[in-house]
Amino acid sequence: MSENRRAEVDAALADVDFEKFNYQVVFETTKGTIKMDLYPDVAPGHCKNIIGLTKIGFYDGIIFHRVIPDFVVQVGCPQGSGTGGPGYTIDAEFNNLPHETGILSMARTNDPNSAGSQFFICLGRVPHLDNQYTVFGKTSDAESEAVVLSIGDVETNHSDRPLEDVKITGSEVIVTEK
Structure with a gap:
């Protein structure tokens, strides 16, 4: 089981206010920069979770462990295997x-309420x-989007793992007033 990072994440969320601010997470990767707009109006718990994990540096150094062309790129496992997380789960939204x-x-696993730190970005419809997710x-x-699609084009093995590591080298949360 992964170390439980819940207390660190909760502390990092002390000043998050979806009423007053918009939030983006930015991932610097070995393929370029990925900026993500968050949707707290439909999934506030998930948005808080990724903001908190990003603020504590959880994603820094983590690899994209699963890449399936025309489907998804997946990242967020501290072990790089697709089996790890932050030591806690959040409920589906x-x-x-x-x-x-x-x-x-x-x-997530087959349990809808088993999400933790692993996320994916779609490469198509x-x-x-x-x-379901x-x-x-x-x-x-x-x-x-072009950076995400370029990650989706990397060569993978039979387990959908890139042959050369694609990593998140740094991350940050950008906060702007509404």
């Missing part, structure tokens, strides 16, 4: 937003994920 190119959604953001601009 299913909504009606479609899984399409650039959509940020939370990975994936209707069978709709209302929590959509909570989207790439902020064409440049970010």
